[in-house]
Amino acid sequence: MNFSAVPDYHMHTPRCNHATGTMRDYVDVAIKRGLREIGISDHSPMPDNFDAEWRMQPDELEDYWQELDVAWHYGRERGLNVRRALEIDFRSDQPDYTQSLISRYPWDYIIGSIHYLGDWGFDNPDAQQEWEHWSLQDAWVAYFDAVAASAESGLFDIIAHPDLMKKYGYRQPDDARVKAAEIRMLTAVRDADCCLEISSAGLRKPAAEIYPRAAMIECAASMGISFAYGSDAHAPEDVAYAMQDCLTCLHRYGVHHVACFEQRQRTMMDFTR
Ligand code: ZN
Ligand code: FE
Ligand code: ZN
Ligand code: FE
Secondary structure (H helix, E strand, O other): OOOOHEEEEEEHHHHHHOOOHOOOHHHHHHHHHHOEEEEEEEOOHHHHHHOOOEEEEEEEHHHHHHHHHHHHHHHHHOOOOEEEEEEEOOHHHOHHHHHHHHHHEEEEEEEEEOEEEOEEEEOOHHHHHHHHHHHHHHHHHHHHHHHHHHOOOOOOOOOOOOOOOOOOOOOOOOOOOHHHHHHHHHHHHHHHHOOOEEEEEHHOOOOOOOOOOOOHHHHHHHHHOOOEEOOOOOHHHOOOOHHHHHHHHHHHOOEEEEEEEEEEEEEEEEEEO
C-alpha cells in the first residue's frame, strides 16, 4: 500500500490556544515522515465569540491565511503540498456566519465539526460533569442529529471525527434509536456528497479507538461514502499518527481510496497502488 501518498488533512496551530509547534514544524515532520501532502485546518472563530479561548480570534483570520501562504511556499520548496483549510464548528442557528468565514478566502477544503451540544463542549475535559444531565441515548441521538445537520448545510467537504462523543469513554450504546440517528447522519453525509473523516485522534484519547468505530466505517463504506484521513494533530509529532492503522481499517471494509482536495475540488486517490 502506498501510504506516503495519503494526505493528513487535520492539524492545528498555537492560534487555537491548545496546540503546540509552528506551521513550519508540522511541515518539517510531514516531510520527515515521507508525506507528499498535508492540510492545516485550525479551529475557526465562532459566532458571538463563543468559547473564544479554544480558537483563533476573528481578527486573526487574515494572519492565519498569510501564515498558511508562507507554509504553502515553504512546503512547495521541499516537495510537500500544503493545503489551506479551516475546521469550523457548525451551529445550525448561525449558518450565515459559517458561510462568511468560508467566503473570505480560497480555502482548499473546509472541515465541519460538532464539538458542542447547545453550549455543552462535550469533548472538553473540564465539562464532563454535564453527563449527569444526559442519558447516553439522548446525548448520542442529539450528537448524530447535529452532525447530520452539519452535512445537510452543504457547507463542508469533510465531516470530522464522526463519533467524537465517545472521546471520554461514553461509547455509543447498542440502541435502536441511536442506530437510527447514526443511519440518518450517514445518509445526510452521502446525500450532501461530503466525505467522512477517519481520524487517529481517538487512539490518543480515553476512547482508545479510531474515529469512527469500525461498525460505522463498515456501514459508511457499504453506502459508498468517501473518506479522508486526519490525525487531528495538536502537536507536530502527531502528524500522520497511526495512518497505517486507519488505512488498514478502511481496506478491511473494501475502501481503496481517500479524498484529496484543492480549491474545494475533490479527487480520489487509490492508496492500495
Ligand atoms: Zn483542537
Ligand atoms: Fe475537532
Ligand atoms: Zn480528515
Ligand atoms: Fe481538530
